[in-house]
Amino acid sequence: MKTRILRALLSAFVPLAASVAASAALAGEVQVAVAANFTAPVQAIAADFEKDTGNKVVASFGATGQFYAQIKNGAPFEVFLAADDSTPAKLDAEGATVPGSRFTYATGALALWSAKDGYVDDKGDVLKKNDFRHIAIANPKAAPYGLAGMQTLDKLGLMEQVKPKIVEGQNISQTQQFVATGNAELGFVALSQIYKNGKITSGSAWIVPGNLHEPIKQDAVILSRGKDNPVAKQFIEYLKGPKAAEVIKSYGYQL
Structure with a gap:
């Protein structure tokens, strides 16, 4: 009786295993x-x-x-x-x-972000105050969000006063890390890095108006x-x- 049950289980299992194997083989x-x-x-x-x-x-x-x-x-x-x-x-x-x-x-959208709550105001006036030590921007030659950050500073007429304080990330992820770890008080990042379901997920930010940089x-x-x-x-x-x-x-x- 036990042998018949075992054979029945095996006969049911073998086609199932073959089906799973075939599915795995087809997956790309x-x-x-x-x-x-x-x-x-x-x-x-x-x-x-x-x-x-x-x-x-x-x-x-x-x-x-x-x-x-x-x-x-x-x-x-x-x-x-x-x-x-x-x-x-x-x-x-x-x-x-x-x-x-x-x-x-x-x-995409560009954001000026700080890991500190309340540090960046909702109009970006923190840039004009210029009382920060470092601002992080991704390499504008390799990262489009870095280029957008530089275009924003140019459009606001702030490039000359801010330029000595720029720390450059190889990409936008490294740029965000500079800000998240406090190596820069603020920085230009992709909004998607700090935003989810309609709100900023941490710190404080200014969503940069689209007319300050190329789309x-x-x-x-x-x-x-x-x-x-x-x-x-x-x-x-x-x-x-x-x-x-x-x-x-x-x-x-x-x-």
Whole structure:
């Protein structure tokens, strides 16, 4: 009797195991280079994507300009989520992408942020007072949010007085860390780094008006290495969908 029961259990288990193995074999992945400002949103979107499709996003985070150099030097990325629209357009023109795959997935916002509550006022007048020792800004040659920060200082006529106090981060993540650790009293960061579901998550901030810098349009594109990977196209289409849109908006981006 026990032997018959065991055989029945085994006969039920073997097809199930085969089915699970087949599903695992069919699952794919895509290598994605992601601008540092989009770290939190893409982590949430990637988790949803894996849950909904069974396929995996393997993301690397950094500065857009640095990724451009890596892509040109043969880095194995298949999709690029940049922090601007000019870098993907440049890769398009150089024949390094899948034609027609580029689109704007988000428009970012810049924020002047301090880890200290009440330090940054809601009009950014703290910049004019100039009583801070250091202000953190991402490398404007590699990070579009760093460029937007410099454009803001120029537009406000504050560059000359603030320039000696600038500490430069390699990317927007390092810039935020300078402020979070107190190495700089304040700094220009991506709003998405300090914002969730309609509010600033810590410290104090001024959301910089869009007329003080060029629009931060962030484009995504399938790179040439991803042209034969169906998961690359699937992820790009998922990024355009309503589920991803809700995540993107929750971090303060516009679509």
